[in-house]
Amino acid sequence: MQALIPTYKRLPVAFTHGDGSWLYDDHGRAYLDGIAGIAVCVLGHSHPGVAAAIAEQARTLVHTSNLYRIPLQERLAERLCQLSGLDAAFFCNSGAEANEAAIKLARSHAQQRGITEPQIVVTEGAFHGRTLGALAATGNPQAQQGFAPLPEGFQRVPYADAEAIANLDDERISAVLIEPLQGEGGVKLPPADYLRRLRQICDERGWLLMIDEVQTGMGRTGQMFAFQHSGIRPDVITLAKALGNGLPIGACLADSKSSACLGPGSHGTTFGGNPMAARAALTVIDTLEQEHLVAHAASAGNALMHHLQERLAGTDGVKEIRGQGLMIGIELNQEATQLPLRALDKGLLINVTAGSVVRLLPPLNINDADLQHLADGVADLIGEHLAEYSA
């Protein structure tokens, strides 16, 4: 570990293999995975269908570069366009890169309409990634600390406040980049009409509505994409995390009006959408559909929420239990950053974000028994933590 640049404070465990919602460490201990590699392993670990597809693809063709046509990438683009209602896709390798593509697309779209210094509206508490452009869009001063100068061209408003965006009056504004619910920011849900109101504002002003679905996409919230709860059509969405169930792949999908702004030579990536990653993503989509996992995320999310509420609602120290589908946050009224380590002791993998929000993002195909186990484990853990704190 000393040979690693210490960008992570890692928990003292290393996993050797996984099976469904469970991971196993090098001492043979089992852990129920309540975080799924940070919303990545939607189908759980070692999914047989994904394993077979990537093994076969590895024996057939891994990489050719985007100098040539890649039929699997074209098929994946068509599937994602059908599912999202958008018109064209650009593939990359991560969420940050997907957002970089969206930022460049928005700037190019604005420049072509004569706006020479385009501005993108972003929100407080937002998380869009760690590369410089995505970091400038991110609304977390701690993440930005020490990396000046950051790219310009972002205007920040409070999250979940559509009128703060409506009130902006700057001719350089050309796009809004928004999470449908904030993940890293603390599992924050905006009012139900937020995206509809933003769509209306963007339509009136000719701004692009760009939705960062990197964490919420691929069924996590009980719809294939979280914007679909609002019945709107965005101009751009970005995807990554769950798209390849662990194989690195990201995507920026755009409407035909804006997608044409990134022409040949304007953007690119060596690895993006290679046959291996595209095959994994196609298998993820097939499996989500065949196993009805988007609907399952909605019902399992309701069940998990119900279990948690039964155990924790009204408990002193529990501020709020909230979420959508299988993206759930339990906000405590005190720091909770020690909880992931204590959870490890109990054979549970959880995460804490924004200091005091226990975040759960289990695989979408988690079964009822494991769901109950997760709820009980988390409730016990929070109960013990709060008892100790008040003692």
Ligand SMILES: *Cc1c(COP(=O)(O)O)cnc(C)c1O
């Ligand atoms: C994780 C995340 C990102 C960054 O994705 P990386 O693959 O880590 O670059 C961007 N946006 C949101 C909403 C995320 O949750």
